[in-house]
Amino acid sequence: xxxxxxxxxxxxxxxxxxxxxxxxxxxxxxxxxxxxxxxxxxxxxxxxxxxxxxxxxxxxxxxxxxxxxxxxxxxxxxxxxxxxxxxxxxxxxxxxxxxxxxxxxxxxxxxxxxxxxxxxxxxxxxxxxxxxxxxxxxxxxxxxxxxxxxxxxxx
Amino acid sequence: xxxxxxxxxxxxxxxxxxxxxxxxxxxxxxxxxxxxxxxxxxxxxxxxxxxxxxxxxxxxxxxxxxxxxxxxxxxxxxxxxxxxxxxxxxxxxxxxxxxxxxxxxxxxxxxxxxxxxxxxxxxxxxxxxxxxxxxxxxxxxxxxxxxxxxxxxxxxxxxxxxxxxxxxxxxxxxxxxxxxxxxxxxxxxxxxxxxxxxxxxxxxxxxxxxxxxxxxxxxxxxxxxxxxxxxxxxxxxxxxxxxxxxxxxxxxxxxxxxxxxxxxxxxxxxxxxxxxxxxxxxxxxxxxxxxxxxxxxxxxxxxxxxxxxxxxxxxxxxxxxxxxxxxxxxxxxxxxxxxxxxxxxxxxxxxxxxxxxxxxxxxxxxxxxxxxxxxxxxxxxxxxxxxxxxxxxxxxxxxxxxxxxxxxxxxxxxxxxxxxxxxxxxxxxxxxxxxxxxxxxxx
Numbered sequence: 232x233x234x235x236x237x238x239x240x241x242x243x244x245x246x247x248x249x250x251x252x253x254x255x256x257x258x259x260x261x262x263x264x265x266x267x268x269x270x271x272x273x274x275x276x277x278x279x280x281x282x283x284x285x286x287x288x289x290x291x292x293x294x295x296x297x298x299x300x301x302x303x304x305x306x307x308x309x310x311x312x313x314x315x316x317x318x319x320x321x322x323x324x325x326x327x328x329x330x331x332x333x334x335x336x337x338x339x340x341x342x343x344x345x346x347x348x349x350x351x352x353x354x355x356x357x358x359x360x361x362x363x364x365x366x367x368x369x370x371x372x373x374x375x376x377x378x379x380x381x382x383x384x385x386x
Numbered sequence: 387x388x389x390x391x392x393x394x395x396x397x398x399x400x401x402x403x404x405x406x407x408x409x410x411x412x413x414x415x416x417x418x419x420x421x422x423x424x425x426x427x428x429x430x431x432x433x434x435x436x437x438x439x440x441x442x443x444x445x446x447x448x449x450x451x452x453x454x455x456x457x458x459x460x461x462x463x464x465x466x467x468x469x470x471x472x473x474x475x476x477x478x479x480x481x482x483x484x485x486x487x488x489x490x491x492x493x494x495x496x497x498x499x500x501x502x503x504x505x506x507x508x509x510x511x512x513x514x515x516x517x518x519x520x521x522x523x524x525x526x527x528x529x530x531x532x533x534x535x536x537x538x539x540x541x542x543x544x545x546x547x548x549x550x551x552x553x554x555x556x557x558x559x560x561x562x563x564x565x566x567x568x569x570x571x572x573x574x575x576x577x578x579x580x581x582x583x584x585x586x587x588x589x590x591x592x593x594x595x596x597x598x599x600x601x602x603x604x605x606x607x608x609x610x611x612x613x614x615x616x617x618x619x620x621x622x623x624x625x626x627x628x629x630x631x632x633x634x635x636x637x638x639x640x641x642x643x644x645x646x647x648x649x650x651x652x653x654x655x656x657x658x659x660x661x662x663x664x665x666x667x668x669x670x671x672x673x674x675x676x677x678x679x680x681x682x683x684x685x686x687x688x689x690x691x692x693x694x695x696x697x698x699x700x701x702x703x704x705x706x707x708x709x710x711x712x713x714x715x716x717x718x719x720x721x722x723x724x725x726x727x728x729x730x731x732x733x734x735x736x737x738x739x740x741x742x743x744x745x746x747x748x749x750x751x752x753x754x755x756x757x758x759x760x761x762x763x764x765x766x767x768x769x770x771x772x773x774x775x776x777x778x779x780x781x782x783x784x785x786x787x788x789x790x791x792x793x794x795x796x797x798x799x800x801x802x803x804x805x806x807x808x809x810x811x812x813x814x815x816x817x818x819x820x821x822x823x824x825x826x827x828x829x
Contacts, residue, residue, distance in 0.1 A: 275670020280668055305774055329781075357785075364785060365822060369818055371793070
């Protein structure tokens with residue numbers, strides 16, 4: 232019982248560290264100004280994944296190649312819309328690290344709700360932290376005693 | 387954890403014993419269902435502005451997978467409107483049993499089809515067309531109408547709820563995942579059933595109908611095939627049937643040895659991962675392939691979909707259950723270890739649905755005011771702008787769901803391993819790899 236409690240506390244602590252501890256900043260993460268041309272067509276963005284560094288001043292140039300499209304950045308709550316052939320720009324400071332979805336915010340056709348891209352600010356730490364939690368979970372489940380199966384097997 | 391008998395609470399017992407409340411809810415849902423069919427036909431072709439798409443694939447789906455299945459198991463089946471008209475016709479009555487039964491064919495469902503293979507095939511068929519189904523109101527209307535008429539037709543040919551039990555593509559996975567739910571319908575004392583004359587819970591009586599799900603409640607040991615219709619509670623002359631609150635996943639302590647259920651688990655797990663990649667990922671080429679039904683790209687997509695769900699995942703999993711002494715032990719180990727994929731799959735679907743539902747949730751308010759997309763504004767919410775809900779919380783909630791699913795799956799595998807005398811490590815590793823893959827697709 233006592234050992235289980237110790238294991239539990241250690242795992243909880245490890246989980247909290249993995250989930251919330253600040254990660255070392257990458258050596259190549261000096262803030263810069265980035266201008267990125269994003270082409271939108273049914274139902275994709277090109278490039279589909281945009282990579283910037285934390286602190287970058289980002290200008291997205293949205294160009295629509297078929298119908299009216301929009302670009303909304305999750306987590307930042309900023310958006311822009313562009314008519315076909317028109318270029319519209321959206322400038323903001325990427326001050327929140329992580330991986331965010333970009334989404335079309337103008338109904339552009341049947342698959343509109345699924346017109347999605349990715350906006351990565353620095354490393355995708357969310358995935359790294361989440362994967363770390365999964366591994367801690369695996370360690371935890373192997374440390375605690377296994378339950379016995381019932382004798383009968385239902386069909 | 388001991389069980390708490392919910393039907394021991396007088397108000398709950400009265401509500402369950404009476405057929406009225408259930409009928410009222412199901413009838414209202416039937417009205418909504420018929421309206422969804424109508425909206426799909428005559429409403430706007432813009433999916434995210436049409437009641438049929440928004441209320442079926444966002445609102446209903448959210449309630450089903452985020453609330454009803456994890457908390458109530460087959461709770462949705464208890465009030466599902468699809469079997470209602472067929473059942474009324476079959477019974478010749480709407481509420482209490484009729485004095486004279488109408489003369490329909492009343493055939494037994496073929497013995498060779500008494501499994502969930504047809505449900506899995508139906509689900510896969512819809513899944514291959516899901517990009518069109520989820521976004522095109524007229525296609526949703528056709529599928530909803532087809533399910534309603536199939537249920538009616540089968541009720542006139544076969545006894546009981548043949549559609550629900552053997553064909554409904556939704557019922558198949560609800561049944562599978564209902565094993566994880568903290569609610570069950572069970573008998574209280576098996577000895578009472580042994581001495582019970584006539585078995586009215588199965589055959590029916592003047593107090594109620596024989597089990598519409600073709601289940602003898604005295605033999606119930608898991609939730610999979612009990613539709614929570616409550617008829618056995620009404621017909622049992624010894625008050626020997628109860629609804630209980632129990633530990634989550636109690637049915638998984640007795641893993642199934644059936645291959646049809648095992649493959650259902652693979653189909654659901656694989657589908658959740660494919661949907662996460664195709665619908666929520668940044669790859670436009672996948673979205674177009676999934677949407678352009680009939681094109682070579684779609685044929686390739688369909689082949690890959692079927693290959694992953696029916697060959698790749700089961701094949702990799704089979705390797706995790708090796709070595710085996712003979713075919714029988716292989717089948718037993720393969721099927722019983724696959725019960726680990728039930729909580730894993732449920733949590734995959736919850737993680738997928740959190741993103742899908744919260745991103746598109748604002749369409750519900752808009753569609754409520756203008757269900758047909760004709761410019762109405764019934765409740766003043768038609769002009770609500772699209773806005774993702776709780777977007778900063780989606781990834782943490784998905785991570786938590788996947789973590790719970792992984793731990794639950796490994797625990798289930800450990801239970802099976804102690805009985806099968808086979809290490810749980812390979813199956814646990816399989817679950818970990820799948821979870822990391824799903825995490826990569828979602829976060």
